[in-house]
Amino acid sequence: MAESNSKFDVIVFGAGPAGLAAALKLSEAGKKVAIFDKDNQIGGISKTIGYKGFLFDLGPHRFYTKSDEVNRLWKEILADDFLPVNRLTRIYYKNKFFFYPLKPANAFFGLGFFGSLHIIASYIWIRLFPYKEEKNYEQWVTNRFGKKLYRTFFKTYNEKLWGIPCTEMEASWVAQRIKGLSMTSAVKNALFPSKSGGVKTLIDQFHYPKYGSGMMYEKIAEKAKNNGADIFLETEVTKINSHENKIRSITVKNKNGEETEFFADHFLSSIPLTHLVKRVSPSADSETLSATEKLKFRSTIMVNLIYNSKNPFPDNWIYVHSAEAKTGRIGSPKNMSPFTSPDENQTPLSLEYWCNENDGTWKMSDEELLKQGIQDLDVLNLAKKKDFIDGFVVRIPKTYPVQDGTEIKNIEIIRNYLDKIENLQPIGRYGMFKYNNMDHSILTGLYAAENILGKTHDIWEVNADEEYQEEKKR
Ligand SMILES: Cc1cc2nc3c(=O)[nH]c(=O)nc-3n(C[C@H](O)[C@H](O)[C@H](O)COP(=O)(O)OP(=O)(O)OC[C@H]3O[C@@H](n4cnc5c(N)ncnc54)[C@H](O)[C@@H]3O)c2cc1C
Known part of the structure; x- marks a missing residue:
């Protein structure tokens, strides 16, 4: 295994919204930062995938926040490319539409x-x-x-x-x-x-980047790089080497299977909490390891379809309550930003299927899933089979941390273990096993960065107010 010559002030695991926001703040303060992500693209779950000129998010991502800090950041990064969007989202149930909220x-x-x-x-x-x-x-x-x-x-x-x-x-x-x-x-x-x-x-307007949610994070990455941050894609964090309650270094593996060790003073992790704990060496105690085994996630399959149709419905997305279709939500990127489609006579649509990793749905072939998507849109009368042109499937593991109450004591055990490691902070959605939207994920990254710069935020307090996501008490 090679040992890197460069030592960083801070190493960040994951180039999603949380990791990138942290890297931006730290690089602005003059810190030497490196980010490692196993994906070949910036943005984590908030990335946008291009396919034959069409742009698809991993499920429609609206930009809405009650945090002034996050709002300022988003607006500063995209300026005029941050488009206001009128919200129209409805529930489809038994051939009828109902507004949601x-x-x-x-x-x-x-x-x-x-x-x-x-x-x-x-x-x-x-x-x-x-x-x-x-x-x-x-x-x-x-x-x-x-x-x-x-x-x-x-x-x-x-x-x-x-x-x-x-x-x-x-x-x-x-x-x-x-x-x-x-x-x-x-x-x-x-x-x-x-x-x-x-x-x-109730919120009836939100913002959205001109070229999909991933555009925001590509731009943040660009800015952090201009400040000197290093971003390594297709590089997985495989081992976290600790010594006397401190992380000394990490081992990463690139796409060619080559391993390198990198050193830093501080570490921020937005990779799934369960993965983080299992990668620490020497290994965590058995109670902590067993707590990670008990945390559950739901996963998502995105079936992205392109139709020869101008615009089959006006909604940003539709919640599908009807049992006759298997999809739970249908997104229309074009109704978020018209720039997500290169041809005004064609329409991209994204269908979400929720499942568990490795269950029957997860194991369906791409052909079967495309067929299911086309069938669902046809049954719901939203787009006709004959108008289907092309499509592709994306499987996304661990999209929803299951917060059914049983996770509380397991998270506490894991937190007790992690709290003892002085120079490691978990951040983000899966990083903290929280149902965080982008804004809360970003806030955890910003606060963790500020902690390194001398503040004393309790990151676990972000998104702990149990407020209904759509509402804000005056
Ligand atoms: C279907 C869906 C719709 C959503 N809609 C909205 C919305 O409308 N508005 C909103 O605000 N939020 C929305 N969200 C939430 C939003 O996507 C997340 O809050 C946000 O992406 C989390 O950011 P993060 O940086 O914490 O994690 P992630 O985005 O998950 O990024 C983590 C990164 O870590 C990398 N990684 C994992 N393991 C390793 C490893 N071992 N080594 C190196 N890298 C690794 C991953 O590749 C990934 O890039 C939605 C989420 C889903 C699933």
Whole structure:
């Protein structure tokens, strides 16, 4: 194994939003930084893939944040190429579209007279005879919305996303994700959108880079490089060499299988937390290793399709609740930025399929998956088989950290172990096993960088407020 001559102030694992934001901040402060990423492209899960002139994100990535710091960074990086986009996202259920975030009037009328009566009756019923215990997702949501709304807007989508029946999902899971949302608050918000006080405004505009979400991170990487940062792609961090509670060096393997050892004073890791712990040498204690085994992730397959059609629907993306299609979400890059398609008469569409790594769906061949995608769009009447031109498949492991409550004590064990290593900070989404969007991932990177520069942020506090993602309390 070769030993690198250069020693860095900071080594960052992963060139996604978190790692790049950290590298930018550190390089601006004059630190000598290196980033290693096993992928051949910048951006992590937020990268954009080019295919025959069309641009596809790994699932549509809207840029929205409540953090002034992240907003400033995004705007400074892209300036006029950061396009404002009006949000139109709907739920597709049984041949009908419903606005998301939900608008009660649309939900009631969309379900028809009898459907609406059914909603009211089932809501009154559950208020009179609620589940005494709220042990699972179904009971928690039904107690707040009634059975009919639960079945229409919560059950199928969540079962597709998480791959288990809602009756097997802990109530704490949903309580954390949609805390504060109730029938009363939803109706109040619809009738008095800006004056309801308790409920945060629903977001109807966001930003998006002209050439896809990856453009933002390519530009951040370029800026960090101009400041002197080194970025090594197709180079995997395989071993993290520690000595007396400090990391001394890392071993990386390039695409030719050659191994090199690199040294630094500080290390930031945005690679999956489970991978980080398993790569430390000498090996972590058995309790920590066993805690990493218990953390679960859901994975995603993107089926990206191109159609000979001007624009089959106006939505940025559509949530597919209908059980007759297997996809859970259909994104339309063109409705995020028209610059993602080279031909205005053709349309790229991206379909998400959620699964577990190595299950039946994960192992389907690309041909089978393309067929499934074409079939789903046809069944939903969103795009016709005959208009299909071309497509490709991307498998993305570990896209959703499963936060069902069981992970809390395992994360604590892992944190106790990592806290003892003085010069290593985990950052980002998988790096911290948190359901972080780009902004929170970036904030963890920025705060970790500031810690190296002398501040004392508790990075684990980022995104710990359990707020409903779409809302902000005034
Ligand atoms: C389908 C989907 C849709 C999303 N939509 C939105 C959205 O609309 N808005 C939003 O704000 N956020 C969205 N997100 C979240 C966003 O993608 C993430 O928050 C963000 O990409 C996380 O950044 P990160 O740097 O922490 O990790 P990542 O982006 O995962 O980057 C980690 C990097 O580490 C690299 N790596 C892994 N192992 C190793 C190793 N051993 N050695 C070297 N490198 C390694 C990977 O190749 C990767 O490049 C979405 C996520 C998904 C899955």
